[in-house]
Amino acid sequence: MQDRRTLTDIQVNETLTNTVLKTPLLWYVILAFMGGIVMLGVVAVGLLVNMGQGLNGYNRPVMWAFFLTNMVFWIGISHAGVMLSAILRLAQAEFRRPATRAAEVLTVFALATAGLMPIVHLGRLWRAYWIFPYDFSRGIWPDVRSQAVWDPHAISTYLIGSSLFIFVALIPDLAVLRDRTTGIVHSIYTMLAMGWRGTVRQWRLQAIAGIILSALLLPVFVSVHSIVSWDFSMLVGVPSWHTTIFAPYFVIGAVHSGVAGVITVLVLMRWLFGWHDYIRREHIDSLARLLFVVALAWFFFFMLEFMFGLYHQEGTEMVVRELWLFHAPWNAIFVIFILTAFVIPVPLWLFRSVRRSFPLMFFTTILVNVGMWLERFLLIIPGLERKHPFTFSWGEYAPSIFEITIITATFALVATMILLFARAFPLIPLGDAKEARVLRDEIRIGRRTVQAVLREE
Amino acid sequence: MANQAVLGLYRTPEAAADAVGNLQQAGIGHNDYEIMTGVPYPEGTFGEPPVRHKLYVFPFMGAMIGLTLAILEGAGTQLAYPLVTGGKPILSVPPIIIISYELTLLGAIVFTVIGIIFESRLPRPALGVYDTRITEGLIGVVCTCPEERVEEVRGLLQRAAAIEVKVGQG
Numbered sequence: 001m002q003d004r005r006t007l008t009d010i011q012v013n014e015t016l017t018n019t020v021l022k023t024p025l026l027w028y029v030i031l032a033f034m035g036g037i038v039m040l041g042v043v044a045v046g047l048l049v050n051m052g053q054g055l056n057g058y059n060r061p062v063m064w065a066f067f068l069t070n071m072v073f074w075i076g077i078s079h080a081g082v083m084l085s086a087i088l089r090l091a092q093a094e095f096r097r098p099a100t101r102a103a104e105v106l107t108v109f110a111l112a113t114a115g116l117m118p119i120v121h122l123g124r125l126w127r128a129y130w131i132f133p134y135d136f137s138r139g140i141w142p143d144v145r146s147q148a149v150w151d152p153h154a155i156s157t158y159l160i161g162s163s164l165f166i167f168v169a170l171i172p173d174l175a176v177l178r179d180r181t182t183g184i185v186h187s188i189y190t191m192l193a194m195g196w197r198g199t200v201r202q203w204r205l206q207a208i209a210g211i212i213l214s215a216l217l218l219p220v221f222v223s224v225h226s227i228v229s230w231d232f233s234m235l236v237g238v239p240s241w242h243t244t245i246f247a248p249y250f251v252i253g254a255v256h257s258g259v260a261g262v263i264t265v266l267v268l269m270r271w272l273f274g275w276h277d278y279i280r281r282e283h284i285d286s287l288a289r290l291l292f293v294v295a296l297a298w299f300f301f302f303m304l305e306f307m308f309g310l311y312h313q314e315g316t317e318m319v320v321r322e323l324w325l326f327h328a329p330w331n332a333i334f335v336i337f338i339l340t341a342f343v344i345p346v347p348l349w350l351f352r353s354v355r356r357s358f359p360l361m362f363f364t365t366i367l368v369n370v371g372m373w374l375e376r377f378l379l380i381i382p383g384l385e386r387k388h389p390f391t392f393s394w395g396e397y398a399p400s401i402f403e404i405t406i407i408t409a410t411f412a413l414v415a416t417m418i419l420l421f422a423r424a425f426p427l428i429p430l431g432d433a434k435e436a437r438v439l440r441d442e443i444r445i446g447r448r449t450v451q452a453v454l455r456e457e
Numbered sequence: 458m459a460n461q462a463v464l465g466l467y468r469t470p471e472a473a474a475d476a477v478g479n480l481q482q483a484g485i486g487h488n489d490y491e492i493m494t495g496v497p498y499p500e501g502t503f504g505e506p507p508v509r510h511k512l513y514v515f516p517f518m519g520a521m522i523g524l525t526l527a528i529l530e531g532a533g534t535q536l537a538y539p540l541v542t543g544g545k546p547i548l549s550v551p552p553i554i555i556i557s558y559e560l561t562l563l564g565a566i567v568f569t570v571i572g573i574i575f576e577s578r579l580p581r582p583a584l585g586v587y588d589t590r591i592t593e594g595l596i597g598v599v600c601t602c603p604e605e606r607v608e609e610v611r612g613l614l615q616r617a618a619a620i621e622v623k624v625g626q627g
Contacts, residue, residue, distance in 0.1 A: 009593050144531050145549050154559050165566075180589075194579040199493055203498070
């Protein structure tokens with residue numbers, strides 16, 4: 001059953017621009033809370049810069065830890081966005097309409113946060129620019145044969161592409177805001193809307209742009225997490241990482257956590273902004289079905305990765321599996337990971353009542369991302385702890401309070417950036433919401449009236 | 458003599474399509490009128506001709522530029538400072554492919570966006586004759602014509618049940 005109701009263009013404008021024009025009080029409360037956590041993170045990074053990397057829990061042989069786990073996690077989350085938006089646009093799936101902007105915004109902010117992680121990990125943050133081919137005077141260039149150079153290329157491409165994708169789709173909404181504001185705010189939106197008038201030509205080009213940009217961003221999306229996986233799998237020094245399955249495994253894992261992240265954000269948006277007419281049960285239901293398929297595919301890859309390590313019985317692989325299964329705290333983390341990323345949520349999604357329940361979908365998608373964060377932690381750290389064949393060079397890792405604070409702050413940072421975006425721009429594309437109304441129809445079949453959506457051939 | 462713009466506002470797509478029909482029957486060319494909406498209607502809703510554009514050229518241009526820059530970076534910078542590291546060749550094809558892939562797509566994306574803005578005739582410094590109610594659901598048909606035809610065009614737009622007709626600088 002669909003629970004939609006017809007809204008006029010004025011109602012759509014009013015409700016979807018209320019985040020900008022009539023911000024709810026709760027927005028300020030949440031922003032202050034999240035901003036406070038971000039500030040704690042900034043202080044922790046400041047101390048790290050001032051006092052050095054010794055504040056972290058790093059110790060040989062574990063020199064990549066929480067920050068890089070978190071980078072992989074946020075890049076994973078970022079994959080939801082454009083993948084979801086692009087595939088659903090290309091497929092002309094109706095349930096994309098409320099989700100596209102939120103997904104794209106989540107992509108950009110998650111990606112920006114992911115990009116911060118290696119910079120914090122550097123220690124000497126001010127030298128991060130060395131990765132860019134900038135120095136014409138000394139003639140020294142980054143070594144393009146290193147994965148550390150591929151990664152910024154891929155992340156920058158995805159970040160620039162996703163940001164432009166959002167901007168292009170935002171132009172018509174900026175015109176709506178221009179028409180509904182006054183004073184200096186009006187001047188800002190007038191400048192940003194660039195003189196959009198909504199001519200037939202402009203709308204047509206918007207539609208074509210959506211298709212072309214989706215088609216161009218999809219290969220970038222696949223490449224980004226593949227290249228991130230190659231940060232690990234191209235290294236021969238850590239045997240448990242050196243596997244060809246990492247690229248597709250990372251990509252599908254990213255989609256799993258990313259789609260879950262989009263559902264979480266949609267449920268929060270509905271609750272915070274009261275968008276009950278736009279984010280409806282059928283949308284969450286459709287996304288949950290997609291997530292169910294993605295989760296199964298991800299689990300297949302996880303099992304392949306897990307079993308291949310066991311099957312060829314190599315010592316370096318076996319010790320990592322042994323850590324996962326039999327040694328604390330890894331065995332506890334492993335159990336929590338499997339339960340939260342797959343065993344608890346996926347069977348629940350078989351039930352229609354769960355898929356159509358906002359609180360339950362919120363709960364299960366949060367579980368997925370808890371699990372997926374732990375998955376990256378399990379993939380990265382145990383392999384490093386046991387990267388050498390001799391036991392005397394094995395090591396242990398435990399995160400310090402500084403790392404925990406910074407990681408927590410990244411979650412608050414993404415939330416803060418989304419909240420700030422929502423304060424300036426609509427989180428649901430107004431044009432899309434109105435187009436859904438234009439293309440709606442009702443078909444009478446026998447004694448039933450079925451709601452339908454027309455699609456242009 | 459300066460051109461004038463006449464804007465008719467309509468509540469329904471049918472009325473706007475009638476207005477466009479009236480303009481076409483009066484011999485006004487399709488380059489002289491535009492339909493403005495707050496909603497993306499299917500192409501041809503108002504009886505307008507299909508939109509012609511060259512947007513598809515832009516991604517290819519961008520891709521070529523991106524690929525050139527990628528080869529300059531991937532190969533040129535390594536040849537400029539040929540430092541052997543880890544016994545690897547100076548010009549290694551797989552990394553060049555990876556960097557070329559990313560920068561080619563980046564070029565294509567950036568140029569597509571430039572193309573969208575250019576082909577959408579943006580940025581437009583002044584809105585001209587416009588009504589903010591268009592983003593609230595009204596449909597505007599704006600016709601640019603010489604001053605002596607303003608009254609005729611006003612009549613054509615009015616005849617199609619316009620709720621309001623405005624005249625301004627074209």
